[in-house]
Amino acid sequence: MEMMPQYDLSRMPENTALKQQTLPAHQLDLSASVVLSIFFATGGFCLCMGIILLLSAKSTREIEGDVYMYYKLYGFYQNLYRYILSRSNSQLVGKDIWDVKNCSPFQLSHNGTPIIPCGAVANSMFNDTITLSYNLNSSINIEVPMLKSGLTWWTDKYVKFRNPRAGDLASAFAGSAKPPHWAKPIYELDTDDPGNNGFINEDLIVWMRTAAFPTFKKLYRRLNRVHNFVDGLPAGNYSFNISYNFPVTVFQGEKSVVLSTLTWIGGGGLFLGLTYTVTGALTLLASFAILAIYLMLKRNRKCFL
Numbered sequence: 001m002e003m004m005p006q007y008d009l010s011r012m013p014e015n016t017a018l019k020q021q022t023l024p025a026h027q028l029d030l031s032a033s034v035v036l037s038i039f040f041a042t043g044g045f046c047l048c049m050g051i052i053l054l055l056s057a058k059s060t061r062e063i064e065g066d067v068y069m070y071y072k073l074y075g076f077y078q079n080l081y082r083y084i085l086s087r088s089n090s091q092l093v094g095k096d097i098w099d100v101k102n103c104s105p106f107q108l109s110h111n112g113t114p115i116i117p118c119g120a121v122a123n124s125m126f127n128d129t130i131t132l133s134y135n136l137n138s139s140i141n142i143e144v145p146m147l148k149s150g151l152t153w154w155t156d157k158y159v160k161f162r163n164p165r166a167g168d169l170a171s172a173f174a175g176s177a178k179p180p181h182w183a184k185p186i187y188e189l190d191t192d193d194p195g196n197n198g199f200i201n202e203d204l205i206v207w208m209r210t211a212a213f214p215t216f217k218k219l220y221r222r223l224n225r226v227h228n229f230v231d232g233l234p235a236g237n238y239s240f241n242i243s244y245n246f247p248v249t250v251f252q253g254e255k256s257v258v259l260s261t262l263t264w265i266g267g268g269g270l271f272l273g274l275t276y277t278v279t280g281a282l283t284l285l286a287s288f289a290i291l292a293i294y295l296m297l298k299r300n301r302k303c304f305l
Contacts, residue, residue: 036195038289047280053273064232065261071126072217075253078210086120092199094162109177110251116176116186123179125207129243130257145219151202162206163198218260
């Protein structure tokens, strides 16, 4: 006598459309004309946006209104994989300031003391001091007032970078060592402004947001529109006084200072405009290639019939 198999009904899926895989489905069946229209529209949009963005970036004025000072580095690769990973986010957020396990080769000082902030990114922080002077006449120079706040993204300043809560900064960081290339410890980055000291120092935060390309500029200061500079930088002669601390010859690079205003898309960078322009141009070329192939196949089909 043949035995019927026994089934455990408790293990069977429920009789619902989702669990029984009987949900309705729809498959797109786009015609060649629809696909070509999408390609041409996308390419035209990207190309137009790229041209607009490039023209906007070129239109940044040099001396009026809100003026921003940037430092620009050439040939500095912040996008190297090992360089990017050489940091401690738990340390920078104030959660565990002694966490240096991911900071090779800048974890410990020569005597075994934990480095704060640790890692290659923090150790290579840009540390030139730049001041701008307005030459009122041949004998009088006025230092242009610059603000060192308002340089970072809000999420960086108030979420990703936080100081430890216990006590003052000197006590909180006691027993640590400064990065080898730093001239002062983390708790002395800005002793004049407690809101800009330690991990929440804006120069540090700006540097720690790594750049994607070897040539980049980062915001250093912004104009304080007071006294003679209420309307921006007046026409005239200016001079820079730069304390040279950040070496560039070791990586065969260059550095410069940029003064610029902002456009509706932000700074005067060309990257976004070039990206849109190249994408639009390539999409249009692909569209014409697809159109040519489609017309050729359509003609061959007619000849065959």
